[in-house]
Amino acid sequence: MSKFVCTECRASYPLEEPRWRCDCGGVLDIDFQPVFDPTRIKRRKPNMWRYREAIPLEDNAFITSFEEGFTPLTEVMIDGKAVFIKQDQLFPTGSYKDRGASVLISKVKELGIKEVVEDSSGNAGSAIAAYCAQAGIGCHIYAPENTSAGKLAQVQFYGAELHKIPGTREDTAQAALLAAEKIYYASHAWNPFFFHGTKTFAFEISEQLGWKSPDTVILPVGNGTLLLGADIGFRELLRAGILDRLPRIIGVQAENCAPLYRAYQENRAEVPPIETKETLAEGIAIARPARGRQIIDAVRQTGGEFITVSEDEIRKALVEICGQGYYIEPTSAAAIAGVKKYLPGSSQGEVIVSAFTGHGLKATEKMLKLISRP
């Protein structure tokens, strides 16, 4: 039987309970037996629901979807090397967060929940709001006051109630937690159903490479929704005997907000409290990631590492990528800046995958500010 399992105390709970964390305060995972049938998968429509039997939902009737996913895996030249880039800026709401939102809101609908709350620096909020709009579920989005206007407009047009919170990203999280005492918390950081959506990132890459694992996956990381999703997905394929090894997972953080890098460098199991500065990479500016220990474990266990990138390196990567005709937001450029740092030490023929995680059109006023600088 599938169930929630606590990563701290190992307590388990039925998946029919509307819960997002353990009674002990620990983060939950889902214990679940995914099924893959490549022949059947191949005949299905090109979207993330082609892996239906690997997604922990009971009833197809509640699936909330815009037929998202199966984004192109495109070879992009970076510093003279061809790197596979998953074009996840092409999702319906403009970021890969739709993977998680589609599965989580489907589950919320299956549970009969009528209203949710979520906090976000923008993209997760717009994704949750869009899927709630389709599902007919009431939605409250908490976001920091300084979030990109494009993302906030999206949230409101999808019909969600927007709560702008002054102060830091952590202040926003606090405000949402308070609201979550009364309303179901559809949190991308806490709720494990979200991660069982983002894991389709790994399924798609593996299938697009001919059911093979890449050597290295380089991803931006704050709360780890993409990084941990990828880790779950690759592990499920390995356990199912479809892959014969796991890729190295490399996490990229902004120098100005790099708690995971710090913990990794100092060989700690837990994420230490850190001082942060503002960064162009607003989507990964997370000082206290709820799943910090899991993220560090995933990176360590796959033989990966953490890389930090400066504001200048992010800006440079953004200009270079947009100059090739790909319009991405600054947070996505952080990952590419990480790729640029990683490449000189990579080996001949190494299959490297990264992602464009969010669309540039979501951050127009931030993009404009970057143009006006020398």
Ligand SMILES: *Cc1c(COP(=O)(O)O)cnc(C)c1O
């Ligand atoms: C959410 C997001 C990420 C990854 O953030 P996590 O906090 O690790 O989940 C990266 N890029 C963009 C554009 C995002 O919206």
Ligand SMILES: [Zn+2]
């Ligand atoms: Zn527990």
